[in-house]
Amino acid sequence: MTKKSGFEQYIDPTGEFTNKELAVGDWFVRHKIFLRRLSFGLLIAWCVITIAFSTFVIGEYLFRGLWQDKDTRLRQVADLSSPTATQLFAADPLQEEKIQVFASSPGKYDIHSAFTNENAWYVAYVTYHYEASTGPTEMKEVVVLPGQRAAVSILGIESPKRPSSVKLAIDRIRWERINAHFVSDVPAYVADRLDFMTADTAIGAETEEGTSKITFTLTNETVFDYWHADFLVEMRRGKAIVGVFPLSVPTLRAQEERAIDLRPFVNLDRVTNIRLIPAMDVFDRSIYMPVGS
Numbered sequence: 001m002t003k004k005s006g007f008e009q010y011i012d013p014t015g016e017f018t019n020k021e022l023a024v025g026d027w028f029v030r031h032k033i034f035l036r037r038l039s040f041g042l043l044i045a046w047c048v049i050t051i052a053f054s055t056f057v058i059g060e061y062l063f064r065g066l067w068q069d070k071d072t073r074l075r076q077v078a079d080l081s082s083p084t085a086t087q088l089f090a091a092d093p094l095q096e097e098k099i100q101v102f103a104s105s106p107g108k109y110d111i112h113s114a115f116t117n118e119n120a121w122y123v124a125y126v127t128y129h130y131e132a133s134t135g136p137t138e139m140k141e142v143v144v145l146p147g148q149r150a151a152v153s154i155l156g157i158e159s160p161k162r163p164s165s166v167k168l169a170i171d172r173i174r175w176e177r178i179n180a181h182f183v184s185d186v187p188a189y190v191a192d193r194l195d196f197m198t199a200d201t202a203i204g205a206e207t208e209e210g211t212s213k214i215t216f217t218l219t220n221e222t223v224f225d226y227w228h229a230d231f232l233v234e235m236r237r238g239k240a241i242v243g244v245f246p247l248s249v250p251t252l253r254a255q256e257e258r259a260i261d262l263r264p265f266v267n268l269d270r271v272t273n274i275r276l277i278p279a280m281d282v283f284d285r286s287i288y289m290p291v292g293s
Contacts, residue, residue, distance in 0.1 A: 091122040091175045094144060096152075099130075099166050102243045104156060105265040109163055111137065112153045112244045114277070117144040120186055123283060127172040130154055132163035139171055143281040146178065146186050148194070151232040151277045153244060178283070193282040195221040196229070203271050214262040214274060218249065225253045225289035230279040233262065235271045242270045251289070 028035075095116040104110045111130050117123075124144040130137040137154045144150040157163060183189045201216040220229065229252040235243040243266035249258055280287055 091119045091124070091177075094124055094126070094173075096168065099168060100241060101163055101166060102266065103162070104243070107158060107160065109157045109159055110153060110155045110244050111157065111163065111166055112151065112241065113168055114149050114151050115142070115144045116149045117146055120146050121178050121180075122146060123176045123178065123281075125174040125176065126152070126170060128152060129169050129171060130163075130166055131169050132157075132166040134159045134161075134163045136169075142279075145190050145194075145282065148190060149277060151234075151244070151279060153232060155244070155246060190282055193222055193224055194278045194280070196231075196276060196278065197221055198274070198276060201274060203268050203274075205268065211263055212266070212268040214245075214260075214264065214268070214271070216260050216274070218252075218258045218260050218276075220252050220254055220256050220258075223254045225251075225291075225293070226280070226287055227251065227289055228287070231276045232279055234275040234277060235264065235266060235268075236273050236275060237270045238272060242266065247276070253289070 095118060097114040097116070099111065099113045102110045102112065111132070115124070115126065123146060125141060126144060127139055127141045129139045134157065137157060140154065142150050142152055152168065178186050197219045199217045199219065201214070203214050205212055214233070214235070218229075220226070227250070229249040231247040231249075233245040233247050234241050235245065243264060245262055245264045247260065247262065249260070252258060
């Protein structure tokens, strides 16, 4: 019969721990110094390994990886500066329409064309003038919004005869890319701010005054109030443009209807319909009236 040790014979009168727990505690106390030395040894070994590995990685980067990164950056700059990359990220040219000259009033003429911007993320700011037989016109600037058509016109040129040999001269063009962090859907952003409708259009002559007139109702279908809603009115015979007329509507509020009465000097017998071309930079916050004003 095996003789029991002192731990096995001991019975705790309090019942707080068993003989097995007492034996484990006794072993821990006997080996405490060894366990401490073992912990310190493992910690030191871990520090040596990690420091050595970090030193190796940093040294490898300084002597090889750093120069590889510099070479990669130079190659990327060269690739982005190449003609192919520049052409890939550049905006497509504006589409220019046929130049037309209209008699706006006795001794005055209008020169009219239009640009179409087929880029979805670029706004074009164009400074232009016309060269004609009567000499160069004044310089003007037009904003061509993404996906929109903008009038390129010089109105009221005084001349004893109709200007001929007219050519459009682009003095300066600046492209500005829309920041996607501020405008995620450019077509919707522009469309929401240029939603203007015309209705009840009447084209004819004033019976009492004997003058030509075009009347219609302009509705601001947007949710924005404008200090000035600026347009160019194209007078058309079918799809053909037969005259133009400027229109500026002050303090046009959201959902407001405004009766418009235009008195152009052109012969309205040829005019069958009209088309409004907005002339506003919807990315310019100064054109909007403050909320509640």
